[in-house]
Every structure is written in C-alpha cells, then in structure tokens.
Amino acid sequence: xxxxxxFAHPDERSFNGSLLKETVSQLESDGHEVKVTDxxxxxxxxxxxxxxxxxxxxxxSRLVVAVESQKAYSSHHLTLDVVEEQEKMKWAELVxxxxxxxxxxxxxxxxxxxxxxxxxGLGYALPDRYGAGGFEGKKAMLIVTAGGGExxxxxxxxxxxxxxxxxxxxxxxxxYSGMTVLPSFVTYKTDYATEEVFQxxxxxxxxxxxxxxxxxxxxxxxxxxxxxxxxGGILKEGLERPGETGFDMHIQKD
Amino acid sequence: xxxxxxFAHPDERSFNGSLLKETVSQLESDGHEVKVTDxxxxxxxxxxxxxxxxxxxxxxSRLVVAVESQKAYSSHHLTLDVVEEQEKMKWAELVxxxxxxxxxxxxxxxxxxxxxxxxxGLGYALPDRYGAGGFEGKKAMLIVTAGGGExxxxxxxxxxxxxxxxxxxxxxxxxYSGMTVLPSFVTYKTDYATEEVFQxxxxxxxxxxxxxxxxxxxxxxxxxxxxxxxxGGILKEGLERPGETGFDMHIQKD
Numbered sequence: 001x002x003x004x005x006x007f008a009h010p011d012e013r014s015f016n017g018s019l020l021k022e023t024v025s026q027l028e029s030d031g032h033e034v035k036v037t038d039x040x041x042x043x044x045x046x047x048x049x050x051x052x053x054x055x056x057x058x059x060x061s062r063l064v065v066a067v068e069s070q071k072a073y074s075s076h077h078l079t080l081d082v083v084e085e086q087e088k089m090k091w092a093e094l095v096x097x098x099x100x101x102x103x104x105x106x107x108x109x110x111x112x113x114x115x116x117x118x119x120x121g122l123g124y125a126l127p128d129r130y131g132a133g134g135f136e137g138k139k140a141m142l143i144v145t146a147g148g149g150e151x152x153x154x155x156x157x158x159x160x161x162x163x164x165x166x167x168x169x170x171x172x173x174x175x176y177s178g179m180t181v182l183p184s185f186v187t188y189k190t191d192y193a194t195e196e197v198f199q200x201x202x203x204x205x206x207x208x209x210x211x212x213x214x215x216x217x218x219x220x221x222x223x224x225x226x227x228x229x230x231x232g233g234i235l236k237e238g239l240e241r242p243g244e245t246g247f248d249m250h251i252q253k254d
Numbered sequence: 255x256x257x258x259x260x261f262a263h264p265d266e267r268s269f270n271g272s273l274l275k276e277t278v279s280q281l282e283s284d285g286h287e288v289k290v291t292d293x294x295x296x297x298x299x300x301x302x303x304x305x306x307x308x309x310x311x312x313x314x315s316r317l318v319v320a321v322e323s324q325k326a327y328s329s330h331h332l333t334l335d336v337v338e339e340q341e342k343m344k345w346a347e348l349v350x351x352x353x354x355x356x357x358x359x360x361x362x363x364x365x366x367x368x369x370x371x372x373x374x375g376l377g378y379a380l381p382d383r384y385g386a387g388g389f390e391g392k393k394a395m396l397i398v399t400a401g402g403g404e405x406x407x408x409x410x411x412x413x414x415x416x417x418x419x420x421x422x423x424x425x426x427x428x429x430y431s432g433m434t435v436l437p438s439f440v441t442y443k444t445d446y447a448t449e450e451v452f453q454x455x456x457x458x459x460x461x462x463x464x465x466x467x468x469x470x471x472x473x474x475x476x477x478x479x480x481x482x483x484x485x486g487g488i489l490k491e492g493l494e495r496p497g498e499t500g501f502d503m504h505i506q507k508d
Contacts, residue, residue: 010302010303010304010317010319011316011317011318013316014316014317014318040301040303044301046300046301046362046363046366047294047298047300047361047362047363047366048264048361048362049264049294050264062265062267062268063264063265063268064265064268064445065264065354065356066401066445067445100319102319102369103365103368103369103372103422103426103427104422104426104427105359105365105422107301107302107365107369108300108301108302108362108363108365108366108369109300109301109362109366111357111359111361111362111365112300112301112362112363112366114357115356115357115361115362118357130412147320149485149486149487151486151487151488152486152487154488155499156488156489156503157486157487157488157489158384158477158482158487158488158489158504159426159487160421160422160425160426160500160501160504161499161500164418164500164501165422165426167414168357168358168359168414168419168422171414172357172358172413172414172419173357173358191318191320191321223412228412231403232403232405232406232411233402233403233405233406233411233412233413234405234408234410234411234412235410235411235412242497243496243497243498244497244499245409245415245498245499245500245502246414246415246418246499246500246501246502247414247418247500248499248500249410250412250414
C-alpha cells in the first residue's frame with residue numbers, strides 16, 4: 001500500500017523516532033511505498049491563520065476559517081506547504097499518524113497539520129462525514145507513545161481508557177473525514193524504557209505492520225448507514241449494549 | 255477575582271471574539287481584574303521545540319521534552335514569552351480558556367500554549383496531579399463556540415456528549431494540573447448565528463459570569479483522595495454508578 005506517515009517528534013533519536021525507523025523499514029521490506037512527513041524537520045507552520053489564504057482572502061477582512069478554507073481549496077489557492085501535504089494525502093492508501101501523547105492528545109504541531117491540510121471540501125465536505133467524505137477509501141492508524149503506565153489508561157484508569165482518550169482523533173477526525181480506522185498501536189512508560197522494552201515493542205509493531213492489509217478496522221457506525229436520525233446525528237434507540245454510554249455507543253456490536 | 259483569559263481566535267470580529275468582549279466587560283463591571291492573552295494577536299509560537307530551552311539544552315543534543323522543561327523551569331531559563339504567561343498564571347485566581355472547537359478540541363495555537371506554559375515542575379509536578387499540583391487553588395473554565403448543532407453533542411449524539419468531548423481538557427489538563435474546574439459554557443451553530451442568537455447567548459454568558467464565585471465546580475475525584483489505588487491510578491470498585499464506564503466514572507456522585 002502507498003503509505004504516508006505523519007510524524008511529530010522534535011528528536012529522531014527518541015523512543016518515538018526509533019519506532020519510526022522500525023515502521024519505515026518494515027513497511028518497505030514488505031513492498032509498501034512509504035513517504036514521511038516529518039513535521040518538526042519541515043518546520044511546519046502550526047497555526048491556521050489568514051496567511052493560509054493569501055490570494056482568496058483580503059488581508060484584514062473578516063476571517064471565517066471554514067469559509068476561507070473552502071474558497072482557497074476549491075480555487076487552488078492554498079499555500080504550497082499545504083498543497084504538498086494534500087497531494088501526499090491523495091496519493092496515500094494508508095495514513096499513519098505517529099506521535100507522543102502530550103496532554104492526552106497529539107502535539108500542537110500535528111493538530112495544526114490537521115487544521116491546515118484537512119481543508120473544507122477535502123477533510124470535511126458537509127453533509128458527508130463519519131464514514132464518508134474526501135478521504136473515503138483510505139485506511140488510517142495511530143502509532144502513539146505514552147509517558148504514563150498502562151494501568152492509568154485501563155478501563156478504570158484515572159487517565160481514561162486509552163480507546164476513549166484516542167476516540168476524538170480516531171472517530172472525530174479520521175473516520176469523520178471518511179477514512180477506515182485501524183486499532184491504534186500504543187506503547188507505555190516510554191520515557192524510561194530500557195533497550196529490552198524497546199525491542200519488545202518494536203517486534204510487536206513489526207508484527208502488526210506485517211499484517212496491516214488484513215487487520216480488522218474499528219467498527220464505527222457510518223452516519224449515513226441507518227443507525228442515526230438525520231438531521232440531528234442522534235443514535236437510534238436500542239443499538240447500544242444495555243447501560244452503554246458515551247463514545248462506545250458509536251462502535252457497532254457483533 | 256484576578257482573571258486570566260486565554261483567547262485563541264484569529265478574528266476578534268468573530269462570534270467568539272464578540273463573546274470575549276462580553277466576558278471582559280461583565281467581569282470588569284463586577285469588579286474583577288482581567289488580563290487577556292490573545293494568542294493570535296501575540297503571534298504565539300505554537301510548537302514546543304529545542305528553542306524553548308536556549309540556555310539549559312545544548313543545541314543538537316538529545317531532547318527529552320519533560321526533562322528539558324523541568325530543567326529550564328527550575329533554573330529560570332525559559333524564554334521570555336513563556337515566562338510572561340507563567341507569571342500571569344501565577345497571578346490568576348480564575349483562568350478562562352476561550353476558543354472555537356476545531357476538530358473537537360482547542361486550536362493548535364492554544365494546545366501549544368499549554369505544552370509550553372504548563373512546564374514540568376509547574377503544570378505537572380509528579381507524583382502530584384489530578385486535584386494537586388502547581389495550579390492548586392485556582393479555578394478554570396472553558397468558553398467554547400461549536401460550529402455544529404447541540405443535538406450532535408447530546409447523550410446519543412454522533413460527536414459524543416459535549417462533557418466527554420471536553421473531558422480531556424477539563425479533567426486531563428486543568429484538573430490534572432491542580433485547578434478546580436467549573437462547568438463549561440458552550441454555544442452551538444456559531445458560524446451561522448443571527449444577531450438575536452448571539453444576544454441570547456451573550457445574556458446567558460453574562461449571567462453565568464455574574465455568579466462566577468459561587469458556581470459549583472465539576473466534582474472530579476482527586477487522585478490522592480482515597481478513591482484510587484496508588485500506584486496504578488485505578489478507580490476502586492463500587493464507587494461508580496451501576497453500568498457506568500469511561501470518563502464519567504471519574505466524577506463523584508452525590
């Protein structure tokens with residue numbers, strides 16, 4: 001598969017950066033074509049602002065981001081750095097987001113990549129969303145390194161279950177924009193990992209990647225699949241498990 | 255109360271920017287002292303990187319962000335822009351984060367503010383966290399404008415319940431760093447709001463702010479309050495409502 005890895009860590013010698021090398025070498029040795037967007041190395045501009053719309057937005061006039069984003073995207077007037085990333089996204093069949101979990105989310109520099117690259121008309125093209133949209137047909141996966149221990153992210157852990165912590169990325173960004181989302185690969189206690197711990201995680205990661213084409217995606221419910229009352233986006237009664245609340249309701253049950 | 259408003263919107267004429275003016279004028283007319291950090295206007299540097307540690311980190315050497323952050327904070331060698339924001343945080347009794355909900359979280363520029371200003375030793379000072387830490391004794395509140403409709407954020411809404419969507423900010427950032435968190439003020443369908451809709455929200459917001467000193471905080475469970483098994487951070491059995499899962503478990507029940 002044509003694979004784009006969006007990578008956000010300021011030091012390639014980190015645990016996370018070392019895992020990136022494993023990811024690239026495993027994918028390439030399995031015959032996949034790989035491109036890497038290294039956000040820190042590229043000095044990626046993190047915030048979306050009026051400089052993103054140099055031709056279509058009159059400097060100093062009202063800036064409604066979604067409107068300007070749509071205008072600049074559809075008229076091919078986005079900035080070159082954004083256009084290059086969008087070309088990579090269009091090329092990719094699999095998109096891997098690899099990052100350290102900072103404050104329980106992606107680093108600001110990667111959040112800014114999503115804000116700038118997932119333009120209106122491409123990353124969101126309402127009313128298409130949640131299983132439909134500009135990135136339909138692509139697969140996505142997170143590779144995440146967490147500083148904390150695994151128990152903190154377990155079902156009763158104080159940080160919240162890891163699947164819930166990553167839900168706003170997996171479901172509300174990646175599935176939202178049409179992608180099929182594979183289960184995330186997460187490592188814990190990363191800052192203090194020994195070489196042995198790293199090698200164990202690396203082996204597990206290589207094994208996951210070997211099977212990347214057949215891994216079952218997370219079974220999120222498509223907005224247009226009949227499970228929701230439209231308009232309103234309300235899940236119909238009786239589809240969830242008894243007592244189930246919150247994010248879990250939006251995953252189909254077998 | 256001494257109030258710091260951290261504001262992230264690229265246009266002060268937006269719905270969000272107009273709400274900011276309401277917030278400031280109401281707080282000041284009630285006798286509160288107000289400072290505003292306007293991230294876009296300040297050209298805030300969004301990403302944390304080695305330039306954050308100009309004295310204590312040798313350029314090009316290994317960069318472990320938490321370690322460098324602790325080192326630079328404790329030796330008073332952070333950059334001036336960060337030091338100024340930390341001084342405002344130390345001064346404040348109430349911190350309001352006001353932003354548009356982009357991709358179901360705060361804008362990248364504000365995420366970067368948290369990454370850079372909540373230094374190790376201040377914003378997180380392990381093992382103190384969740385109800386203890388550098389910002390103990392301060393109150394925090396979100397003022398959020400959402401583009402989508404309210405039903406999408408209801409208990410069965412496809413975006414997830416708004417309290418869950420904001421949980422990673424309220425609980426895992428603000429409560430984590432020691433602050434007491436007030437319920438968020440959220441407006442919906444903001445991009446297409448009429449003047450009448452704005453005025454209704456503005457009146458509701460002013461009324462909330464008038465009562466700011468007596469609003470009941472969200473009853474998050476303190477990590478050191480006896481509800482968790484330490485180490486491990488696991489919620490003890492039987493404290494949650496029957497069938498309750500996920501983020502909700504970490505809120506005390508009456």
